Amino acid sequence: MDINQIYKSTCHCGAIELSLFLPKGLENLRRCNCSMCSRRGAIVASVPLANLKLVKGIESLSLYQFNTHTAKHYFCSQCGIYTHHQRRSYPEFYGVNVACIEGIKPYELGEIQVVDGINHPRDNDS
Numbered sequence: 158m159d160i161n162q163i164y165k166s167t168c169h170c171g172a173i174e175l176s177l178f179l180p181k182g183l184e185n186l187r188r189c190n191c192s193m194c195s196r197r198g199a200i201v202a203s204v205p206l207a208n209l210k211l212v213k214g215i216e217s218l219s220l221y222q223f224n225t226h227t228a229k230h231y232f233c234s235q236c237g238i239y240t241h242h243q244r245r246s247y248p249e250f251y252g253v254n255v256a257c258i259e260g261i262k263p264y265e266l267g268e269i270q271v272v273d274g275i276n277h278p279r280d281n282d283s
Contacts (some may be wrong), residue, residue, distance in 0.1 A: 160173050165212075166240065166257045168233035173214035177204055177253060186255065187270045193223060193230065197239050200263050209241065209251050230265035 166175040185203035188194065194201075211218070219234040228245035232238060256263045263276045 165240040165259045167255060168236050168238040168240055170233060170236035172217040173233045174212040175240060176210040176212050176257065179204065183255065186266065187236055200255045200266065200269050201237055201255045202255050203250045204253050205250055209253065245283060
């Protein structure tokens, strides 16, 4: 594992710290228009479940689920910052808040795709 491919991600207060293994850098950058994502406004990148490790802060990590209760949205109970979520559409991936990753300047990433979470493809699953 190349140390240059491991990134530190933290909430605002530092209570939550994640280690992200990103061998190809930031992948699948997007924003979503669902009720949750449009309110938080975060740019997210995809990370396979095995490539995200909670380094510290399990006692401060809070979980929020809504609608189908499939996606798991995590945030810091101290400062309220959304750090990551286990994706509904691809549950083998996390979506990570790009703004929490050290050294990343989300306003310098350019145009970001907006995905249609309002009309989620899994809403029609039987």
